[in-house]
Amino acid sequence: xxxxxxxxxxxxxxxxxxxxxxxxxxxxxxxxxxxxxxxxxxxxxxxxxxxxxxxxxxxxxxxxxxxxxxxxxxxxxxxxxxxxxxxxxxxxxxxxxxxxxxxxxxxxxxxxxxxxxxxxxxxxxxxxxxxxxxxxxxxxxxxxxxxxxxxxxxxxxxxxxxxxxxxxxx
Numbered sequence: 560x561x562x563x564x565x566x567x568x569x570x571x572x573x574x575x576x577x578x579x580x581x582x583x584x585x586x587x588x589x590x591x592x593x594x595x596x597x598x599x600x601x602x603x604x605x606x607x608x609x610x611x612x613x614x615x616x617x618x619x620x621x622x623x624x625x626x627x628x629x630x631x632x633x634x635x636x637x638x639x640x641x642x643x644x645x646x647x648x649x650x651x652x653x654x655x656x657x658x659x660x661x662x663x664x665x666x667x668x669x670x671x672x673x674x675x676x677x678x679x680x681x682x683x684x685x686x687x688x689x690x691x692x693x694x695x696x697x698x699x700x701x702x703x704x705x706x707x708x709x710x711x712x713x714x715x716x717x718x719x720x721x722x723x724x725x726x727x728x729x
Contacts, residue, residue: 581721650682659726684708
């Protein structure tokens with residue numbers, strides 16, 4: 560089940576849907592204290608209606624995503640709206656340091672940041688910028704693990720597999 564995107568956007572917000580090799584990406588941008596920032600990225604099914612980017616930031620997100628799809632070691636450099644709890648930000652910052660093609664288990668990451676594996680998994684599931692903050696690189700000790708709060712075969716698990724294969728981790 561894909562995340563639903565807002566039917567009514569806040570003033571200064573814009574949502575676009577663009578094609579990706581594994582389906583579609585939904586990109587929500589909004590003005591935050593006078594600066595345009597990404598406030599969410601959604602993984603969406605391939606049959607989602609496309610919506611063209613309406614602002615320069617959304618166009619830049621699309622450009623950088625295309626660069627990543629060509630070169631898995633691409634480094635994103637995009638402004639994201641501050642989000643998450645102190646713990647979530649700690650998890651996401653650690654994940655940002657993980658190079659493409661490498662993975663860590665939830666337990667390994669938890670040990671590094673002095674947390675619990677389930678808490679790390681919960682933080683990964685709450686990540687509003689999944690392609691930029693690559694939570695797909697965090698896997699279970701018994702296999703691929705869940706993704707985007709989905710712990711069974713489905714859209715998100717297929718996307719996680721695609722991303723890990725793209726980066727050479729599988």
